[in-house]
Amino acid sequence: MKKFLFFILFLFYHSVFCQDNLIASEKLPELILTKRKANTENEKPPVFPLGSEIFRKILSENFRTEKISDSLDIHCDLFFIVDKEGNISEIKANGTNQEFNNEAVYALSKIKEKWEPATLNGIPVKYMMRVPLDMKFNEKARFPTGEDSFKKKIMENLQMKNIQGKKSCTISFVVEMTGRISKTKAEGTDKKFNKNVERSISKIKERWIPMFLRGFPIASEIKINFEIN
Template identity: 40%
Template sequence: MKRIFLIFGIVLSINVFAQEMPLGTSELPELNITKQKAEIFTIVEKAAEFPKGINNFQQLIAKNFRERKVKGQGVETCELIFVVERDGSMTGIQAKGSNESFNEEAIRALSKIKYKWIPGEINGYKVRSRYKVPLTLRFD
């Protein structure tokens, strides 16, 4: 009984593989599929931009910033670094500077901004791009 099923299966599979291809389908165009990586670009053809302009963006950071939370003397600097995603949202917010309280407050002030950016582009495609904003705070 097992041999009958085996022979029957072989005969059917020969019939399936022996079929000819219909005319006109033997030359299909080559399909190039490229996987979009979640790569973060630092150099793009069209830079990410804040919809109301960079001056308005800086004003929003200043408005959200609470100077009384920062402890320090003289001049403090930090650099805000974040990723503008394809949908315009900001992710991966970091602050690099020597004053930890300044860094924390800068991250908090930036995180409060809910406007979406216009993402950067390469070859007309929206891409993730890294953006840097320098901040300076002078103590009196």
């Protein structure tokens, strides 16, 4: 199933005609508030040539949701300029989750189709856009019998004869939409122990219950602190 079904994207265009000398990327949010002008009959906003629904679909498909580790509901405002030729520039995202902000900028930057530029009195002009984005999670990924049970299975698969003393590491991996895990990595001071843990996890065949977003499964990253005495 396509990723865009899992990413909840609300698109509302808030915009403003821009003079060339008004554009300063670090001031985009302020420009939205202070330079907005009321729409007139002679004002026409930019139009994505394939339609707003296709724009939403492409933008959400470009989102790499597995790179967002937070499982809380997330919001950001995506700002960009559509210039007189229909090109996008000055892309910025403002929100409390920097991973989500980065993915919003990345997702938009991957869209190469030109827009139909805004016009004022029939003349193409720069136009500033604001797109609010929301990602709402219902349920975090989890092992069916719990995290402690998962750690116990790691312990059972470890080659204990190669372990001496107290050891610890941080385990990270991606729980895919199917519940399978991938990109497993153990990080700690003992490289041999890290490899031992990664090998142990690869032997666990039970699938995880994936994270759900509005009733649909999505890939998500998991981090677990693991230690033995």
